[in-house]
Each structure stands twice: as structure tokens, then as C-alpha cells.
Amino acid sequence: MTTINKNYLKLPGSYLFSTIGKKVREYEAAHPDAKVISLGIGDVTQPIAPAILDALHAAVDEMGTAEGFHGYAPDLGYAFLRETIARHDFQERGCDIAPDEIFISDGAKCDCSNIQEIFGTDNTIAVCDPVYPVYVDSNVMAGRTGEYDEAGERFHGVVYMPCGPENNFVPELPEGEAPDLIYLCFPNNPTGAVITKPELQKWVDYAKKNGSVILYDAAYEAFISEEGIPHSIYECEGAKECAIEFRSFSKTAGFTGLRLGFTVIPKALKPEGADLHGLWARRHGTKYNGAPYIIQRAGEAVYSEKGRAQIRQQIAHYMENAGIISEGLKEAGYEASGGVNAPYIWLKTPDGMTSWEFFDHLLEKANIVGTPGSGFGPHGEHFFRLTAFGSRENTLEAIDRIKTM
Numbered sequence: 180m181t182t183i184n185k186n187y188l189k190l191p192g193s194y195l196f197s198t199i200g201k202k203v204r205e206y207e208a209a210h211p212d213a214k215v216i217s218l219g220i221g222d223v224t225q226p227i228a229p230a231i232l233d234a235l236h237a238a239v240d241e242m243g244t245a246e247g248f249h250g251y252a253p254d255l256g257y258a259f260l261r262e263t264i265a266r267h268d269f270q271e272r273g274c275d276i277a278p279d280e281i282f283i284s285d286g287a288k289c290d291c292s293n294i295q296e297i298f299g300t301d302n303t304i305a306v307c308d309p310v311y312p313v314y315v316d317s318n319v320m321a322g323r324t325g326e327y328d329e330a331g332e333r334f335h336g337v338v339y340m341p342c343g344p345e346n347n348f349v350p351e352l353p354e355g356e357a358p359d360l361i362y363l364c365f366p367n368n369p370t371g372a373v374i375t376k377p378e379l380q381k382w383v384d385y386a387k388k389n390g391s392v393i394l395y396d397a398a399y400e401a402f403i404s405e406e407g408i409p410h411s412i413y414e415c416e417g418a419k420e421c422a423i424e425f426r427s428f429s430k431t432a433g434f435t436g437l438r439l440g441f442t443v444i445p446k447a448l449k450p451e452g453a454d455l456h457g458l459w460a461r462r463h464g465t466k467y468n469g470a471p472y473i474i475q476r477a478g479e480a481v482y483s484e485k486g487r488a489q490i491r492q493q494i495a496h497y498m499e500n501a502g503i504i505s506e507g508l509k510e511a512g513y514e515a516s517g518g519v520n521a522p523y524i525w526l527k528t529p530d531g532m533t534s535w536e537f538f539d540h541l542l543e544k545a546n547i548v549g550t551p552g553s554g555f556g557p558h559g560e561h562f563f564r565l566t567a568f569g570s571r572e573n574t575l576e577a578i579d580r581i582k583t584m
């Protein structure tokens with residue numbers, strides 16, 4: 180008889196965004212005249228930039244010719260894209276990453292969740308709390324955690340590293356036995372916080388000393404506006420021996436629908452002496468069907484002179500929204516952070532409201548949808564996430580409503 184992977188049953192019933200969707204639909208059904216504005220959008224909204232569109236068209240046409248046809252992509256992705264990435268994202272920032280240490284994929288979500296497969300199920304994991312839920316969920320499904328504790332809103336066997344105003348939303352090094360796999364995400368989703376280079380260096384030194392591996396999610400690196408904030412973990416000394424980095428074209432260049440990302444696995448990273456780089460080349464799933472030739476050409480165009488200028492404008496658009504939200508919230512008396520190096524604004528709920536109480540309050544009083552912080556981890560309780568991906572008009576209107584609610 181067929182059995183199932185019992186670890187899947189440990190996942191709590193309802194997914195954050197389906198609960199939000201249900202509540203919004205119910206509210207709209209009861210209040211058909213309400214104009215509900217979402218500041219909870221986790222997806223980009225700007226259309227694909229012209230330079231990228233041109234590259235897509237050209238690659239499509241190439242595929243219809245005998246000389247330009249491309250079948251299965253090479254294992255690591257096309258050299259033209261890996262070389263471009265290595266030069267612009269790493270070498271120009273002083274990081275010694277070679278093109279053949281880069282694995283092109285169909286997005287960071289798959290890589291962030293699949294990476295744990297090349298590590299033993301006996302490894303312990305640590306995550307920032309709050310954070311993007313994919314790291315914990317993938318480890319739950321793989322059996323690397325215990326059961327879900329409803330009351331504590333956490334899984335047994337996971338080291339949750341609290342991130343709050345008390346530590347500028349950057350976790351402290353764990354006390355006691357060192358976790359084996361340490362997930363760090365900076366700029367952070369959902370808090371919008373960043374880590375400084377000396378702070379990140381402490382993590383690298385800690386991982387090296389303890390034989391841990393850092394899984395560094397830099398999906399929002401392109402949103403960093405402040406000088407001196409590291410864009411890559413490989414800006415830190417010794418990171419090649421202890422860190423894997425994930426990147427995505429999704430938020431940077433609007434590829435959430437096109438799908439493109441990459442993972443860096445340095446050849447010097449050898450837990451138990453194993454050739455991790457070689458093992459990742461054998462992974463299942465995305466090896467051949469991850470990122471089509473056409474999309475990899477589109478990714479290359481992101482780094483062209485025109486592409487870079489157009490992308491910068493799109494990011495500037497989102498970050499202007501972020502500024503409108505942060506400033507507006509502060510004027511309205513909220514305690515808010517983020518929104519400077521990431522498209523996320525993280526606010527403390529007023530009057531001790533829980534995250535879900537504030538969700539209902541905002542929906543009812545201002546017809547605005549956001550994301551309850553508790554959905555990103557137990558330490559996200561009493562916080563709330565707003566995003567800068569909406570239109571300028573809606574963002575302005577939403578802030579006006581919050582100010583007068």
C-alpha cells in the first residue's frame with residue numbers, strides 16, 4: 180500500500196495568503212462599495228523593461244532558425260549569462276566568484292527550498308524570526324524538524340533567532356551548540372532590515388569556526404540604497420568556505436512570471452570533504468528544465484547598459500512608494516522600519532493589537548490589506564508588513580486613509 184511522507188502532515192492547515200484572501204473576499208462581499216487597496220502585494224507590478232523585451236523577442240526569433248535553435252540548456256546554465264553575472268554581481272564588487280560556481284535556475288524559491296536535500300537530515304537548522312517561510316517549510320517536509328507547536332506557533336527542533344527593534348532586526352549569534360545550517364536573508368523579507376559588513380563577517384567567522392553552512396538569501400540586494408551595506412556574503416573574508424548564496428531576477432527586474440534566479444556554490448565549500456558543487460549539479464528538478472534559453476537571454480539583458488538604467492528606474496519607483504509609506508506611517512504616529520534598502524515596511528501594531536487584530540482593523544477602518552507579521556514567525560507577532568509594489572496613486576491614497584483612520 181502506498182504511504183505518504185508524514186512530514187507533510189506537520190505543516191499547519193491554512194497558508195497565510197489563503198487566509199488573507201478569504202478574509203478580503205468576505206469583506207468585499209459584505210461591503211460591495213468599498214474600494215479595497217492592497218499594500219500586501221508580494222509580487223512586482225511594473226511591466227518588463229524594453230531592453231529585456233527586445234532580448235526576449237530576439238531570442239524567440241533565433242529559436243526558429245536552424246543556427247539559432249537551442250535545446251536542453253547546459254547543466255549550470257548558459258556561459259554567456261554566468262559570465263555576465265560573475266563579472267557584474269561579484270567581481271565588480273571585489274568578490275572572487277567564478278562563472279562555473281554559478282548555477283542558473285528558474286528562481287530562488289526552488290533553490291532555497293531544494294538546497295537542503297544535499298545535507299543530511301540530522302542537521303539542525305536556524306532561521307531569522309520573522310522571515311520568508313520557505314526555509315522552515317522545506318525542512319519540515321524533509322523531516323529535519325519536530326512537530327508544530329500550535330500554542331508557540333513554531334516547530335520543535337528549529338532554532339528561531341529573534342529579530343526585533345532590540346537588535347535592529349539582525350539576529351544574535353546562537354548560544355550553545357551551533358546550528359549546522361543557518362539561513363540568513365538580507366535585505367530581509369518581511370522586515371526590510373539589512374546587515375552591515377562587520378555583522379555579516381561575524382556570522383561567517385562563526386560558521387567557519389563551527390563547521391556550519393550559511394544559506395544566504397540576497398533576493399533583494401538590488402534594492403540596497405545605503406553605502407557600505409554588503410550586496411553579497413562573498414564580500415566577507417572566508418565566506419567561500421562556508422556560504423551558499425541565492426539570487427533572483429524576480430523582484431529586481433520583474434521576472435516573477437518569466438522565472439529566473441541563480442545559486443552560488445563555491446568550489447571551496449566542502450562539508451565533510453564532499454564536493455558540494457558537484458552534488459548540486461546532480462540535483463533533480465531544475466537541471467534541464469529550469470530556465471529556458473529565451474529567459475536566460477532576457478536575464479543577460481538585465482545587465483546591459485540600457486537594461487541596467489531601466490531596472491534602476493523601476494526600483495526607484497518602488498522605493499519612492501516605500502518612502503511615502505514609511506514617512507506617512509511615522510507622521511501618523513506608528514513605529515516603522517525598513518523601506519530604505521528593501522520594498523518592505525515593517526510596523527509595530529498600535530495599542531498592543533495582535534497582528535491579525537490589526538489586519539482586521541486596517542481592513543475595516545481604512546479598507547487596506549496588509550500582511551500580519553505573525554505569519555512570518557513567532558517573533559513577528561505584534562508587527563505588520565506593508566509593501567511598496569502597488570501603484571503610486573493607490574499608495575498615496577492608502578497612506579491618506581491610514582492618517583485619517
Ligand SMILES: *Cc1c(COP(=O)(O)O)cnc(C)c1O
Nearest residue numbers: 286287288311368398427429440
Ligand atoms: C520573492 C523572494 C524570493 C524569490 O523568488 P523567486 O521568484 O522564486 O525567484 C526568494 N527569497 C525571498 C526572501 C523572497 O522574498
